[in-house]
Amino acid sequence: MPNVSTHPASKIVSRDTLARVRDEFAARGQKLVFTNGCFDLLHVGHVRYLQEARALGDALAVAVNGDASVRALKGPSRPVNGQDDRAEVLAALECVDYVVVYPETSETRMTGLLRAVRPQVYAKGGDYTPETLDAEERGALVEAGSEIRILPLVPGRSTTRILESANAGLTGSAGSPAERAPLNIGVLGSGKGSNFAAIAAAIDAGTVPAEVRIVISDFEDAGILNLARARGIRAEYVAPGRFKTKLEPEAEARVVELLREAGVELVVLAGYMRMVKAPLLEAFPERIINIHPSLLPKYPGLMAWKQAVEDGAAVTGCTVHYVDTGMDTGPIIAQKEVPVLPGDTAETLHARIQEAEHALYPAVVAKLARER
Numbered sequence: 522m523p524n525v526s527t528h529p530a531s532k533i534v535s536r537d538t539l540a541r542v543r544d545e546f547a548a549r550g551q552k553l554v555f556t557n558g559c560f561d562l563l564h565v566g567h568v569r570y571l572q573e574a575r576a577l578g579d580a581l582a583v584a585v586n587g588d589a590s591v592r593a594l595k596g597p598s599r600p601v602n603g604q605d606d607r608a609e610v611l612a613a614l615e616c617v618d619y620v621v622v623y624p625e626t627s628e629t630r631m632t633g634l635l636r637a638v639r640p641q642v643y644a645k646g647g648d649y650t651p652e653t654l655d656a657e658e659r660g661a662l663v664e665a666g667s668e669i670r671i672l673p674l675v676p677g678r679s680t681t682r683i684l685e686s687a688n689a690g691l692t693g694s695a696g697s698p699a700e701r702a703p704l705n706i707g708v709l710g711s712g713k714g715s716n717f718a719a720i721a722a723a724i725d726a727g728t729v730p731a732e733v734r735i736v737i738s739d740f741e742d743a744g745i746l747n748l749a750r751a752r753g754i755r756a757e758y759v760a761p762g763r764f765k766t767k768l769e770p771e772a773e774a775r776v777v778e779l780l781r782e783a784g785v786e787l788v789v790l791a792g793y794m795r796m797v798k799a800p801l802l803e804a805f806p807e808r809i810i811n812i813h814p815s816l817l818p819k820y821p822g823l824m825a826w827k828q829a830v831e832d833g834a835a836v837t838g839c840t841v842h843y844v845d846t847g848m849d850t851g852p853i854i855a856q857k858e859v860p861v862l863p864g865d866t867a868e869t870l871h872a873r874i875q876e877a878e879h880a881l882y883p884a885v886v887a888k889l890a891r892e893r
Contacts (some may be wrong), residue, residue, distance in 0.1 A: 551579040556582075575618075644670045656856060715878075735785065857881040
């Protein structure tokens with residue numbers, strides 16, 4: 522049964538207690554719904570989200586990030602409210618049945634908690650997809666057989682926006698926080714531009730809070746430039762010089778100049794077939810991302826889908842990662858699996874990987890835009 526005590530403190534439990542609660546629910550054929558977050562300044566977006574999560578099962582358990590975890594995620598000025606206060610406020614909500622402060626140990630991820638509790642349903646806000654969840658945590662949910670549900674967010678409602686508006690003395694319509702400016706992105710591409718098109722379409726649909734300020738190519742007749750011009754987006758060709766796998770230093774410096782002129786905050790590589798070198802990496806440290814058609818670190822380099830078929834792989838996929846000095850070696854942000862089907866050729870597999878890319882890349886850009 523859900524925790525029916527009227528005193529909020531009775532709802533705040535340990536990991537072990539929550540694991541026992543889950544087993545009791547399972548024995549009765551009931552579902553424990555689980556979610557997590559910082560919940561620093563509780564607002565209407567939180568409340569509506571938690572109410573919707575509670576409706577997915579018979580009780581709702583909320584893991585609230587401890588103070589050290591919030592600082593690591595949000596910066597040294599957060600949290601505004603300490604973990605004990607945040608836990609008690611959550612516990613006071615009628616839709617919340619159990620609260621656990623995470624982490625209870627020195628763990629840096631929630632993997633251990635998820636493996637202990639094994640919730641029947643795991644809920645997460647709509648700025649995530651199952652593919653952009655932390656890979657270890659997603660693995661723990663898959664092991665537990667948890668149903669993953671992504672719930673829509675309330676537009677314009679977030680603790681970060683509330684704090685920004687308070688600091689700036691701004692409010693939006695009906696007293697809501699002023700809308701944050703979209704993330705300015707610049708796209709580098711060498712080919713047709715299908716990933717650029719997917720991101721642009723998601724921006725048009727309102728699911729990615731970003732604006733493409735410029736598209737740059739190392740091929741004068743690249744399809745991606747035509748797509749950008751058709752959308753009224755600035756499109757620039759930069760002659761690469763004599764090298765085949767990288768730009769000449771002067772050319773890369775010109776790319777940096779163009780990106781800065783456009784006010785770009787995040788550089789998105791979309792089928793860009795050259796290695797990124799010092800001028801770009803130094804100008805945009807940890808602000809350049811790429812999508813690769815395999816589950817890195819497997820099959821780096823060219824024609825990864827062909828490598829997977831020739832290797833007899835049962836599954837491959839795509840990976841979004843930060844760009845560093847190596848070839849497809851930067852830190853992984855998110856991955857999406859694609860099964861290799863019997864009879865697959867390199868061409869048929871590549872086509873399905875591209876479909877996965879067109880879903881994953883916009884989702885990652887949206888996540889980075891909201892978390893900045």
